[in-house]
Amino acid sequence: MLxxxxxxxxxxxxxxxxxxxSGHGSHRSPACLQAPRPVVTAMPAARGIAPSRAPASDPSxxxxxxxxxxxxxxxxxxxxxxxxxxxxxxxxxxxxxxxxQAAAGRGSGGGGRGRGGGMAGGGxxxxxxxxxxxxxxxxxxxxxxxxxxxxxxxxxxxxxxxxGRKDFITMCAAFNLCGRLESSGGPAAAxxxxxxxxxxxxxxxxxPLVPRIRKARDCSIPLWALGxxxxxxxxxxxxxxxxxxxxxxxPEVLAKAKPQELSNAMYGTSKLREALEYRSAVxxxxxxxxxxxxxxxxxxxxKPQELSNVLLALEGLQLGGGQAGLVVAVxxxxxxxxxxxxxPQDLNNSAWALAKMGFGVGPEAPAEQRQWVSAAVDxxxxxxVMTGATPQEWANLxxxxxxxxxxxxPALLDAGAAAAMRASSADGQDCANTLYALAVLQLRHAxxxxxxxxRLGELLQRGGKALTxxxxxxxxxxxxxxxxxxxxxxxxxxxxxARDAAGRWEGFSGEGHRQLxxxxxxxxxxxxxxxxxxxxxxAAMAAAVTAEREDAKPTSDxxxxxxxxxxxxxxxxxxxxxxxxAVRSVQTGVFAPGVLAPVDAVVGLSDxxxxxxxxxxxxxxxxxxxxxxxxxxxxxxxxxxxxxxxAFGEGGGVLVVPYWEWDALTNAEExxxxxxxLQQPAVARAVTVGAEGxAAAVTAxxxxxxxxxxxxxxxxxxQQLLVRPARRPExxxxxxxxxxxxGR
Numbered sequence: 208m209l210x211x212x213x214x215x216x217x218x219x220x221x222x223x224x225x226x227x228x229s230g231h232g233s234h235r236s237p238a239c240l241q242a243p244r245p246v247v248t249a250m251p252a253a254r255g256i257a258p259s260r261a262p263a264s265d266p267s268x269x270x271x272x273x274x275x276x277x278x279x280x281x282x283x284x285x286x287x288x289x290x291x292x293x294x295x296x297x298x299x300x301x302x303x304x305x306x307x308q309a310a311a312g313r314g315s316g317g318g319g320r321g322r323g324g325g326m327a328g329g330g331x332x333x334x335x336x337x338x339x340x341x342x343x344x345x346x347x348x349x350x351x352x353x354x355x356x357x358x359x360x361x362x363x364x365x366x367x368x369x370x371g372r373k374d375f376i377t378m379c380a381a382f383n384l385c386g387r388l389e390s391s392g393g394p395a396a397a398x399x400x401x402x403x404x405x406x407x408x409x410x411x412x413x414x415p416l417v418p419r420i421r422k423a424r425d426c427s428i429p430l431w432a433l434g435x436x437x438x439x440x441x442x443x444x445x446x447x448x449x450x451x452x453x454x455x456x457x458p459e460v461l462a463k464a465k466p467q468e469l470s471n472a473m474y475g476t477s478k479l480r481e482a483l484e485y486r487s488a489v490x491x492x493x494x495x496x497x498x499x500x501x502x503x504x505x506x507x508x509x510k511p512q513e514l515s516n517v518l519l520a521l522e523g524l525q526l527g528g529g530q531a532g533l534v535v536a537v538x539x540x541x542x543x544x545x546x547x548x549x550x551p552q553d554l555n556n557s558a559w560a561l562a563k564m565g566f567g568v569g570p571e572a573p574a575e576q577r578q579w580v581s582a583a584v585d586x587x588x589x590x591x592v593m594t595g596a597t598p599q600e601w602a603n604l605x606x607x608x609x610x611x612x613x614x615x616x617p618a619l620l621d622a623g624a625a626a627a628m629r630a631s632s633a634d635g636q637d638c639a640n641t642l643y644a645l646a647v648l649q650l651r652h653a654x655x656x657x658x659x660x661x662r663l664g665e666l667l668q669r670g671g672k673a674l675t676x677x678x679x680x681x682x683x684x685x686x687x688x689x690x691x692x693x694x695x696x697x698x699x700x701x702x703x704x705a706r707d708a709a710g711r712w713e714g715f716s717g718e719g720h721r722q723l724x725x726x727x728x729x730x731x732x733x734x735x736x737x738x739x740x741x742x743x744x745x746a747a748m749a750a751a752v753t754a755e756r757e758d759a760k761p762t763s764d765x766x767x768x769x770x771x772x773x774x775x776x777x778x779x780x781x782x783x784x785x786x787x788x789a790v791r792s793v794q795t796g797v798f799a800p801g802v803l804a805p806v807d808a809v810v811g812l813s814d815x816x817x818x819x820x821x822x823x824x825x826x827x828x829x830x831x832x833x834x835x836x837x838x839x840x841x842x843x844x845x846x847x848x849x850x851x852x853x854a855f856g857e858g859g860g861v862l863v864v865p866y867w868e869w870d871a872l873t874n875a876e877e878x879x880x881x882x883x884x885l886q887q888p889a890v891a892r893a894v895t896v897g898a899e900g901x902a903a904a905v906t907a908x909x910x911x912x913x914x915x916x917x918x919x920x921x922x923x924x925x926q927q928l929l930v931r932p933a934r935r936p937e938x939x940x941x942x943x944x945x946x947x948x949x950g951r
Contacts, residue, residue, distance in 0.1 A: 346365060347377050349361055355385070362408055386436070406432065410447045414443060414450060420454050426455040427471035433478075448476070465508065467510070473521075477521075515554075522561075534561070547586075551592065570838055584613070594622065605645070612826075634673075684723075686726065705733075721803065759796075773881060774793050788814060790811070802850040802854050821848065862884055
């Protein structure tokens with residue numbers, strides 16, 4: 208049975224999207240990475256959103272509890288009391304007091320670029336008749352409005368009429384258009400301000416009419432609009448949200464709610480800053496959605512975007528373990544359909560939301576989760592599916608796969624990724640996220656790399672904030688992970704980025720400074736010279752590295768087991784082991800030159816060699832479409848092993864211990880395993896991993912490669928591959944990747 212931890216992430220997945228077994232930061236993904244934005248679209252027709260929560264055993268009891276909870280929480284704002292309070296005059300005369308508005312624009316690294324959660328107006332996009340079914344007044348026709356300013360003018364003129372006839376249907380249509388239209392002012396901030404003003408005008412007028420509502424859409428559309436506007440704070444808007452949810456979870460209304468209406472309401476609520484205050488109502492909505500998805504004829508009514516929007520809403524709501532049932536139901540419905548009819552937006556939004564919730568992460572994820580990821584990639588590779596996908600959609604999909612550590616076939620990128628990244632609509636975040644994903648996934652494609660680098664160069668030439676500090680540090684870090692600049696265009700871009708970073712070094716975060724430090728170590732040459740040209744940047748990088756090392760995380764249980772076994776070998780240093788080799792010393796907490804995080808263990812051998820022992824846990828491997836038993840380590844680990852090899856030189860070595868080999872050992876076998884591995888000779892530019900007759904080999908070659916062809920999928924670099932044994936049968940809620948020794 209699939210369970211979720213309190214954090215809302217799936218058991219069997221790492222605790223965080225970028226976590227890894229060892230717990231230290233040398234090979235983690237950049238914390239400041241700008242997460243992708245669920246795609247912002249201009250209100251596609253018939254599209255909605257919904258979140259998740261396993262229903263109470265009796266959905267009707269959940270609805271009743273939700274209603275009671277809302278009434279208790281907002282008792283000062285009961286519908287009856289609000290109606291009395293609002294009778295003091297027409298809301299149109301109080302034209303929307305200023306509404307606090309969330310900052311418009313892109314999300315931070317923790318959030319992502321929020322899309323408007325495609326909502327449909329149910330065919331009522333323009334105006335509508337009165338609440339009592341009278342004919343439509345031509346003066347109420349809002350379909351002629353092309354901007355939010357035009358809509359505001361119409362509302363200001365007609366709202367007293369709508370209030371007089373209690374016409375909540377036309378007001379609902381105005382909410383719908385408020386979420387669909389943009390401002391004539393251009394920038395996102397102008398649209399945000401205009402929506403805020405319109406919402407502030409409509410909310411006081413709509414609130415007293417909520418008890419008249421009998422259809423879920425008249426609750427879900429305003430909720431969606433409130434969420435789309437990103438409003439927060441108290442006041443009339445919060446009262447309206449509470450009243451709409453109270454009405455929506457009434458059994459009379461909720462029982463007739465359609466998938467689109469559920470998804471719109473859930474999405475809107477997930478975007479409200481007070482979302483946690485409405486948890487009981489959200490759980491009732493999730494219960495209804497789950498009940499419908501578990502009924503085949505009702506599940507068929509969900510459109511692909513409604514399913515993807517359910518996942519987006521769930522990711523935003525973070526309900527914890529209770530949302531697992533709905534997540535699983537949506538994922539199962541996706542797989543059952545084979546993603547037939549899904550467009551790029553549906554695929555990348557679903558993958559992004561699931562990845563952020565820890566679903567399907569890595570080769571040790573439960574089989575049904577890995578099946579979903581493989582099926583989604585297969586769907587994206589079908590002829591024509593990704594044709595015409597936007598740069599943002601490509602970036603989001605690849606970023607989601609990087610979070611899931613699922614390496615797709617290079618042929619996926621042949622479906623138009625390069626052309627998309629050359630487009631003028633590709634922005635710095637799209638390009639930086641794409642380059643980051645290619646690096647983590649160790650996925651090389653000459654055409655895509657050239658397109659991304661070319662577009663980044665164009666943006667850099669614009670100056671200003673066309674390319675942010677995050678975009679610069681993420682891009683340089685990705686180039687470092689990829690093993691250097693593999694063609695002249697990338698080399699030129701890297702130098703330009705480094706010079707730009709040196710000129711505005713104060714704007715970078717601590718993580719950004721650490722990324723630049725790693726790029727300086729890896730790329731060297733002109734890149735290092737450009738970064739070294741700024742004493743201020745050098746000091747900031749040194750301070751960031753020192754802070755990271757001082758904050759080094761404690762070792763994991765499995766690391767402690769490896770170190771304990773090495774110390775047992777050290778205790779026998781007086782006697783030469785078989786083959787004339789003995790362990791003379793074992794050190795932990797060692798910081799090697801050019802390596803960000805401490806080495807798991809440094810072993811001094813009787814032949815004079817010093818060997819870095821590096822445990823590679825399950826969160827540092829990639830899964831792929833083949834499930835062939837060959838697992839590549841991710842880009843962060845490629846970078847770390849390269850750093851360790853450079854630090855310990857040709858005369859020493861790096862001993863890489865894959866977790867599944869250690870997991871298979873008994874306590875009595877651990878010393879023999881380590882001694883046998885330490886006896887293996889160092890090989891220039893390669894490290895042999897694993898015991899004879901069973902094991903694995905890691906080729907730690909430089910990851911530069913000559914891509915095949917002009918723009919097609921180039922051969923991947925010589926990846927670090929481990930040949931692993933057949934997967935053990937999964938049991939229970941599976942996916943931990945360990946035998947249970949030490950909680951691995």
